[in-house]
Amino acid sequence: MAIIRWDPFRDMVTLRERMNRMFEDVFSGRTDDKEITASTWAPAVDIYETENDLVLSAEIPGLQEKDVEIKVEDNTLTLKGERRLEKETKEENYHRIERSYGSFYRAFTIPNSVDSERIQAEHENGVLRIVMPKRQELKPRTVKILKPAEKVKK
Numbered sequence: 001m002a003i004i005r006w007d008p009f010r011d012m013v014t015l016r017e018r019m020n021r022m023f024e025d026v027f028s029g030r031t032d033d034k035e036i037t038a039s040t041w042a043p044a045v046d047i048y049e050t051e052n053d054l055v056l057s058a059e060i061p062g063l064q065e066k067d068v069e070i071k072v073e074d075n076t077l078t079l080k081g082e083r084r085l086e087k088e089t090k091e092e093n094y095h096r097i098e099r100s101y102g103s104f105y106r107a108f109t110i111p112n113s114v115d116s117e118r119i120q121a122e123h124e125n126g127v128l129r130i131v132m133p134k135r136q137e138l139k140p141r142t143v144k145i146l147k148p149a150e151k152v153k154k
Helices: 008-028 033-037
Strands: 045-049 053-059 068-073 076-083 102-109 120-124 127-133
Touching (some): 045 102
Antiparallel strands (some): 045 053, 053 127, 068 076
16 A cells, blocks of 8 residues: 555645636536536434334425335334425526435434334425334333332242
8 A cells, every 4th residue: 555645735735626617607607517417415304202102303394205115124214315496487488506416325224123014104394204113022111119018929
């Protein structure tokens, strides 16, 4: 393996060239079609726990159920999908495109306490909600402290 001396100025020059290219494209009105359709994005996700479930909520506005794939394998929950640019309007007619388009892939490790056979998903108002029930035998339980007179005789 060859040892290469790090030159921070070389990286700065490369960064400056990329920034210059980006500003030239923006101010000259040139855009790459690939930039619009091939950009990557990842839906924002909230994960919280209730007494009985682990719940994942993901923001997927503009997507339908058929656009998203949910898979559970080896204690890993994966979300995969794609948001496409609507072709009703020609790309040259857009004044501004700020929303991200393209495919996404998110993977989450789920704990052993989740019953993967009973996982359910629902989609409403642009929010995907995945409910992962906890295993009955692994739910926390309270243990009552007995007084000496209440002990069970063996």
